[in-house]
Amino acid sequence: QKEVEQNSGPLSVPEGAIASLNCTYSDRGSQSFFWYRQYSGKSPELIMSIYSNGDKEDGRFTAQLNKASQYVSLLIRDSQPSDSATYLCAVPNTGGFKTIFGAGTRLFVKA
Amino acid sequence: GAVVSQHPSRVICKSGTSVKIECRSLDFQATTMFWYRQFPKQSLMLMATSNEGSKATYEQGVEKDKFLINHASLTLSTLTVTSAHPEDSSFYICSASLGRNEKLFFGSGTQLSVL
Numbered sequence: 001q002k003e004v005e006q007n008s009g010p011l012s013v014p015e016g017a018i019a020s021l022n023c024t025y026s027d028r029g030s031q032s033f034f035w036y037r038q039y040s041g042k043s044p045e046l047i048m049s050i051y052s053n054g055d056k057e058d059g060r061f062t063a064q065l066n067k068a069s070q071y072v073s074l075l076i077r078d079s080q081p082s083d084s085a086t087y088l089c090a091v092p093n094t095g096g097f098k099t100i101f102g103a104g105t106r107l108f109v110k111a
Numbered sequence: 112g113a114v115v116s117q118h119p120s121r122v123i124c125k126s127g128t129s130v131k132i133e134c135r136s137l138d139f140q141a142t143t144m145f146w147y148r149q150f151p152k153q154s155l156m157l158m159a160t161s162n163e164g165s166k167a168t169y170e171q172g173v174e175k176d177k178f179l180i181n182h183a184s185l186t187l188s189t190l191t192v193t194s195a196h197p198e199d200s201s202f203y204i205c206s207a208s209l210g211r212n213e214k215l216f217f218g219s220g221t222q223l224s225v226l
Contacts, residue, residue, distance in 0.1 A: 032213070034214055043204050043217040043218060088154065088155070092211070096211030096212035097211060098160065099145070101154050101155045102154065104154050
């Protein structure tokens, strides 16, 4: 069974700080990697996607991918209370037809 | 971006009744849709992959006779929870993608409460 592992948290950071969320995956054949944000009682929404090694920045968000280490992370700069949510790491399996989700990391940003 | 509409958003029903949840892709054709279930404070668990014009593929441990999936058109997939019981109470979410290795577009979810 291919797996995606995340620290469930909760991760608590003060407002304005950098939040760092980590994820490892087991399927070496995976080609794309996604971070979704989910507020309580709502469905997930896409935050970032990354396909190649290195960093990808979008506003306050930076995704980092290291395929050799099978590791993907999400950095949130200048964290805001509205960033408080569960962040899901998602990795389509080899073949790309099925997306495996991590358990999610709960982030709390304290005002 | 692509839009996936899910209805209803909330259902409260008596034990033993059946509940149908609809998932529609509004501005694209989805040959494949996915149904997830999520219990409180837990992650998304894939229940089944819905394929247009063919039988759904169920994940291990998911009862296909209890969770009936129909994907009769390229824009509509339905999940019917048959003879629902309190343990079926959960948040059900559908999703679709534009292709392999692509991001998922999620419906807004259905909160099912079985009394």
